[in-house]
Amino acid sequence: MDELQYDLTVYPTPVLRQVAEPVDAFDEELKGIVKGMLALMHQSEGVGLAGPQVGLKRRIFVMNATGKPEDEITMINPRILEKQGEATVFEEGCLSFPGIYAEVERPDSCTVEYWTVAGERREEGFTGFPSRVIQHEYDHLEGVLLVDRMSRADKLRHKNALAELVEDYRNKKAKAVK
Ligand code: CO
Numbered sequence: 001m002d003e004l005q006y007d008l009t010v011y012p013t014p015v016l017r018q019v020a021e022p023v024d025a026f027d028e029e030l031k032g033i034v035k036g037m038l039a040l041m042h043q044s045e046g047v048g049l050a051g052p053q054v055g056l057k058r059r060i061f062v063m064n065a066t067g068k069p070e071d072e073i074t075m076i077n078p079r080i081l082e083k084q085g086e087a088t089v090f091e092e093g094c095l096s097f098p099g100i101y102a103e104v105e106r107p108d109s110c111t112v113e114y115w116t117v118a119g120e121r122r123e124e125g126f127t128g129f130p131s132r133v134i135q136h137e138y139d140h141l142e143g144v145l146l147v148d149r150m151s152r153a154d155k156l157r158h159k160n161a162l163a164e165l166v167e168d169y170r171n172k173k174a175k176a177v178k
Pocket of ligand 1: 093094095096136137140
């Protein structure tokens with residue numbers, strides 16, 4: 001299947017709040033989805049993109065923590081087996097929250113079980129930035145968003161920007177109905 005064309009799903013679109021469902025077929029359709037997600041991630045200059053961010057309630061995410069082609073990773077049905085290491089604070093952004101950045105505390109390392117797009121099971125440990133990207137993208141599969149992870153002070157700081165996203169979403173929906 002050819003690469004699918006996707007648009008970014010932006011907060012507060014309801015699919016971002018839903019728990020994504022496991023992928024059960026490692027077929028041509030899945031390959032097309034992943035290709036489309038990788039293309040949109042690159043085009044958006046993001047380091048990660050999860051299924052719900054393209055309107056898909058599927059447990060899929062793509063990532064590239066360095067921008068080097070060899071560091072591109074696709075995780076299907078990922079499961080974080082363990083989080084280890086010190087809690088670290090780092091400023092995170094999210095393609096579904098354009099222009100909003102906030103400090104988020106997460107454990108430094110994690111061990112993940114996932115399946116490749118070809119259906120091969122992997123178990124791997126990640127540290128530092130890649131581990132952070134995985135934990136952020138995994139949150140998306142559970143319907144957990146940047147706005148849930150930010151401090152109360154950051155939420156207040158971004159109050160107007162968040163309200164604007166809600167307003168934009170309402171306007172777009174109203175237009176679509178007409
Ligand atoms: Co995100």
